[in-house]
Every structure is written in C-alpha cells, then in structure tokens.
Amino acid sequence: MNTMDTIIKETTKIVFPFILVYGLYIALHGHLTPGGGFAAGAIIGSAFALLVISFEKKDLEHKLIIHDLIDIKSVSGLLMLLVLSKLGYHFRDALIDSQTIFRLWSGGFTAMMNIAGMLMVATAIILIIYSLEKEAWK
C-alpha cells in the first residue's frame, strides 16, 4: 500500500477538516435546508474513507487513533442514543413550543434525530471502511 503520492496526501490534509465541517453543517441544518442525517453521515464517512485510502497504516496510527475511535461498543452506544432519542418523544410538544420556526434553533425533534442519525451513519460507514481496509493492510 505504498502507492499514494505526496500531492494526494497533502490535499487530503487540507481538505479533510472542511469535509467534516460540511457534513456537520448538513446535519445541523437538516430541518431547514435539503440534506439530513443520512447525507451528513455519508459525507463524514467519505471524509474518513479519503483519509484511509490516501495514507498508509503507519502514517495514520499516530495521527488518528482509529482503533479506539471505531469500536463496536461505540457504534452500539450511538444506536442506543438513537433509541433513547426516539423514546424521548414525550417532550416534543414542549420543545416545539419553545422554538421559533425558520431559525437554527427550531425543528424540535427532527433536529435531534438528524444529529443522532448522522453519528450513527458516520460511525457505521467508518466501521465498514476501516474493517475492510484493515484486511487490505495485512
């Protein structure tokens, strides 16, 4: 896996945080603009895919501890977060009453679900990419 040259590596270093911020923007504005949890999670997962395919294993291991970040336990925790946020629908009316429409702080339950879904989809995609790439690195 020593194929990627310097241009790709340096470009990835520059572009990677911007892709993360863009995915976060898509999730946070999911109730106002097109997009949402699935699209944001896919964007963040694609950022990590770019990182994984452009760097080698020894470059990544000390920069970003993927092995601690992507554990099955963490994905299960995010799924639990999703289930909990789904169970918290008793508070949706009070939440919507306290918000004004067309603002960033609106959307009520939809906004929370977007963020939880983004975390869920992103970690699932990162888990898939990392576990497949780990096989290739061996």
Add this chain to the structure above:
Amino acid sequence: MKILYKNKIEAATLLLVFIFSVMLIYGAGGIHTSGDISGSAVAQQYLHNGSELTGSTNIVNSIVWDFRGFDTLGEEIVFFTGAIGVALVARNIKKTRKAGSGRKR
C-alpha cells in the same frame, strides 16, 4: 402445460408471478401523479400542517425523521446490522485461527 413445465411447482410459481404482476399493474394505476395531492389525506396533512406539527421547515426531513420516525429507526437498525456484519466478516481472523486450531500444531 405438461410439455412446457416439468413439474407442478414451476407452473404454480409462474401462475403466482403472473397474478402478482397483474395486481401490481392494477395497483399502480391508482397512484396519484406528481403534484396532485387532492385525493390523499395524508399528503394534505403533511403539506398543510407539517411545519406546525414538527417545527421543521424541510418537509421531506420532517417526514423521514418525525412522521415516519420508527420506519427510519428500523432502517438505521438494518444499516447498523450490515456494518456489524461487515466488521464480523473482516475482523482480525489471525487471532481466532490461532486459538481455534490447536490440533494442527
């Protein structure tokens, strides 16, 4: 019939496929054309009262994550199961192979 199909199961399967195709084509005739919501009470409810009921102005997102949230939760669970399955297949096999194959050494 006896010449075309070797056994009765094949003939019955083809008959079932034909019946379901006819039902699908018949049912597809009842779908409203795009933009016409006059016949669908659910679509009218979503479009007229959606922003007040959910607080979000993106109506597609409010349908996916709020009105049909349990459906989306099921989708997420399916997606999660797929990710876990990939991780299970492509995990570090070396360790388990070493532990399992004691009789080979």
